[in-house]
Amino acid sequence: MTHSPHRLRGKATSWAEKFEEMQKEEAGAPEPGFYTTVQWSKKIKRSTPQTQRLLRMAVEAGEAEVRSYRVQVALYKRPVPHYRLLKPSQSKRSSAGKAS
Numbered sequence: 001m002t003h004s005p006h007r008l009r010g011k012a013t014s015w016a017e018k019f020e021e022m023q024k025e026e027a028g029a030p031e032p033g034f035y036t037t038v039q040w041s042k043k044i045k046r047s048t049p050q051t052q053r054l055l056r057m058a059v060e061a062g063e064a065e066v067r068s069y070r071v072q073v074a075l076y077k078r079p080v081p082h083y084r085l086l087k088p089s090q091s092k093r094s095s096a097g098k099a100s
Helices: 015-023 037-044 048-060
Strands: 064-073 076-085
Touching: 037 048, 037 076, 048 064, 048 076
Parallel strands: none
Antiparallel strands: 064 076
16 A cells, blocks of 8 residues: 555544644634735735745744635635734744844
8 A cells, every 4th residue: 555645654634633723714804914915916016926935935934924814716715825924023033132
């Protein structure tokens, strides 16, 4: 029997964990300050792929937050990632020790 390359062999994922992860998606309108990648690309006047890359880097650096909201797309509600930039005091990275 071969194993799927997409699933880790060592850790079995339970249905309870899968459903718990799905429930974390926010429902309803996004909070103020959260925008989709397309909205961000229009705000900063960059292409969508470039904006996507910049947002992903900001999230990895702890300078942006991402939440998935269920948005009406055609006939279905789909989870769409929304991003919000964090103020320096809110980010995970500390400015302590930096010279001013």
